[in-house]
Amino acid sequence: MTQRADLLPKQSLTQNKFVQIIVRYGLMVILAFLLFAIILLITGNDPIISYRDLFKATFGSAYGFSEVITGMIPILLTALAVGLPARIGLINVGGEGQLYMGGICATFAALAFQDLPAILLLPLMIILGILGGAFWAFIAAYLRTRGLANETITTLLLNMIAPKIAGLLVFGFWHSPLETNMTPNFVSAARLPTLFNSRVHLGLLFGLVLLAVFWFVMKRTRWGLEMRTIGGNAQAARRNGIPISKYMIIVFCISGGIAGLAGMAQVSGYYGLLIPNFSPGWGYMGFLISWMSFGDPIGILIMSFVVSIILTGGNMLQITIGLPYAVINLLLAFTLFVVLAKPVLPKLRKGKSS
Amino acid sequence: MSLLALLGVLSSMIYSGTSLLYATIGEVVGQRAGIVNLGVEGVLLISAATGYGVTVTTGNPFIGVLAAILAGGLINLLFGFLVISRKANQLASGLAVMFFGVGLSALIGKPFVGQKINSLPRYMLPGLDDLPLRISSLFRFDLLIYLVIPITILVWWLLFRTKWGLGLRAVGENAETAFASGRNPNLVKFQALFVGGLLTGLGAAHLTLAFTMNWAEYMTGGRGFIAIALVIFAKWHPIRAIVGVLLFSGAVAFQLLLQVSGVRISPFILDMVPFILTLVVLVIWGGSSKHAAPATLGRVYQGTE
Numbered sequence: 001m002t003q004r005a006d007l008l009p010k011q012s013l014t015q016n017k018f019v020q021i022i023v024r025y026g027l028m029v030i031l032a033f034l035l036f037a038i039i040l041l042i043t044g045n046d047p048i049i050s051y052r053d054l055f056k057a058t059f060g061s062a063y064g065f066s067e068v069i070t071g072m073i074p075i076l077l078t079a080l081a082v083g084l085p086a087r088i089g090l091i092n093v094g095g096e097g098q099l100y101m102g103g104i105c106a107t108f109a110a111l112a113f114q115d116l117p118a119i120l121l122l123p124l125m126i127i128l129g130i131l132g133g134a135f136w137a138f139i140a141a142y143l144r145t146r147g148l149a150n151e152t153i154t155t156l157l158l159n160m161i162a163p164k165i166a167g168l169l170v171f172g173f174w175h176s177p178l179e180t181n182m183t184p185n186f187v188s189a190a191r192l193p194t195l196f197n198s199r200v201h202l203g204l205l206f207g208l209v210l211l212a213v214f215w216f217v218m219k220r221t222r223w224g225l226e227m228r229t230i231g232g233n234a235q236a237a238r239r240n241g242i243p244i245s246k247y248m249i250i251v252f253c254i255s256g257g258i259a260g261l262a263g264m265a266q267v268s269g270y271y272g273l274l275i276p277n278f279s280p281g282w283g284y285m286g287f288l289i290s291w292m293s294f295g296d297p298i299g300i301l302i303m304s305f306v307v308s309i310i311l312t313g314g315n316m317l318q319i320t321i322g323l324p325y326a327v328i329n330l331l332l333a334f335t336l337f338v339v340l341a342k343p344v345l346p347k348l349r350k351g352k353s354s
Numbered sequence: 355m356s357l358l359a360l361l362g363v364l365s366s367m368i369y370s371g372t373s374l375l376y377a378t379i380g381e382v383v384g385q386r387a388g389i390v391n392l393g394v395e396g397v398l399l400i401s402a403a404t405g406y407g408v409t410v411t412t413g414n415p416f417i418g419v420l421a422a423i424l425a426g427g428l429i430n431l432l433f434g435f436l437v438i439s440r441k442a443n444q445l446a447s448g449l450a451v452m453f454f455g456v457g458l459s460a461l462i463g464k465p466f467v468g469q470k471i472n473s474l475p476r477y478m479l480p481g482l483d484d485l486p487l488r489i490s491s492l493f494r495f496d497l498l499i500y501l502v503i504p505i506t507i508l509v510w511w512l513l514f515r516t517k518w519g520l521g522l523r524a525v526g527e528n529a530e531t532a533f534a535s536g537r538n539p540n541l542v543k544f545q546a547l548f549v550g551g552l553l554t555g556l557g558a559a560h561l562t563l564a565f566t567m568n569w570a571e572y573m574t575g576g577r578g579f580i581a582i583a584l585v586i587f588a589k590w591h592p593i594r595a596i597v598g599v600l601l602f603s604g605a606v607a608f609q610l611l612l613q614v615s616g617v618r619i620s621p622f623i624l625d626m627v628p629f630i631l632t633l634v635v636l637v638i639w640g641g642s643s644k645h646a647a648p649a650t651l652g653r654v655y656q657g658t659e
Contacts, residue, residue, distance in 0.1 A: 039461070043461065091445065093392075093445060143637060148636075148637050149633075149636045149637055150647075152445070152652070153586055153636065154633065154636070156392075156579070156582065156583070157583055157586075157629050157632055157633050157636075158633075159579075160576070160579055160580070160583065160629045161626050161629050161630065161633075164622045164623075164625045164626045165622070165626070167620075167622040167625075168620050168622035168623060168626075171620065171622065172620050172622075281453075284449050284452070284453075287445070287446065287449060288446055288449055288450065288453075291443060291445075291446040292446075323461070323464075324460040324461070324464055324571060325460075326456050326457055326459075326460035326571055326572070327457050327460050327461050328457065329453040329454070329456045329457030329460075330453075330454065330457030330458055330461065331457075332453050332457070333450050333451070333453040333454030333457055333458075334454075336446070336447075336449075336450035336453065336454075337436065337450055337454070340436050340440065340442035340443070340446060340447050340450060341435070341436055341440045341442065342440055342442070
């Protein structure tokens, strides 16, 4: 019955839903900005001028806008790495660790095979980055399918180990002769090409393509159907002969690989070297973005854009009104709180939460 | 390596471990009621900044401790509003609280960066008066250190030997059943979170008012996440949390010892050990229900009709 209702008015339903989502999220983001305006007022700043600066910094110039897009890349990928396994009921809090492992493995390739031409070196870095993240996810997936440990806990623990591996390798072996806390700059063959004469790198393309693939697989293939079945009712899926364990391991490894790719893209495209704490929490931000958009591909795209505006604009706030950069986390948190608290807004659909 | 160095390491182990133990038992209380708070880091930061700010303003560290405790409780109530009243996802809400904490604490603490405080007074461990000053000065501890073990035992007693604790654990195992036996699961969860927040606030107070004695942005450096790992390591038990904290600060202390004695080993390897050990311990217990987490940990209680 439910399936039928889903099939009949498909076209109008999706259009309505889309408008509804935009309106709903728009209102929520405005609410969050209003809350943050109170903070600005308390600290003696004019919210209108601050917000004008924030938007001028992000939308006012081609440079600002390109910075927003650059900032979007890692969180878009890590959000995808959370959204994919969520479809089969697996919770991946480990984007952060997987991202680190991807960055570490890619750096290994960049340092060990400096003499290779870019056409060989970059694919090698990409593959190693994906494998690094996938391996980190595999540990958690294996333990989960064997019934040994819950993937939420293991991914969280693995998150804490990965940055220390980066520290160990950078300080111990890979550091440049001049500075002990970073690797030497990568050779140009190990740098992902940038686009449009800005800092936007090829990682954006990875993100967009993977987003499209994700959408296509979930909506149009048997795999997607089977995955949605597992996520909907694992018992029923098992009785229908869907190999749940196999799906869990493969899906989790793919998602780890995506987060690893994000790490590779950041060290190769953004930094061009490896520093031990190179991620300011991209993995966790990805988790929140994926959660806020219920794992919907368009939602992920929009929310990572919004989060990137907040984070990039925060830099401007620091420069113009002298608040510490960390304060921008408040605006991010308010956005999250508002979405999490599900305020009663007009035409609110019942959220399919948790 | 001298005895003095060894004792110095021991002393620093006690100082760094105290805040961790408070935060860990705070998280134990919440998780026993079925609520995972990934935002401990944020709670610690806000409490620390508040406690520090109040101490600078009033000049009295004890008022600072009180403020830190209260701040911890209040932030946990805010978290409770999201996950209990609004039935939001706990992991996402916890991470949101973490970001909230990083932001708010930077704002609260900004005027106090670099300010000096009257730190918590230290008292000599009784019976050490005869030792030379160089050694005995290492064993002058503040009140929060002396209290940490008694409070841990108190929390154990509250959880396992009182009716309130029984109700709290019942809610964590199965809120529907607890409701059927006449308890109000949501109220119990709020209480657990509030108590947990108070304890976390104590940890933050010790960290900033007795250990580091200054405020810096993101001064907790991942302690909140370590506390969450320790909760798992301790199998959701306050007394076992002591062992976990000893192990963790032991690894840090061991690292210092090696540095003192000139052995060159990367500190990062030792930093990893507690997490790897937690992972191993988790796998060894794996699957056996005896060591499992509270049964409805992380799940949203939808209310019983």
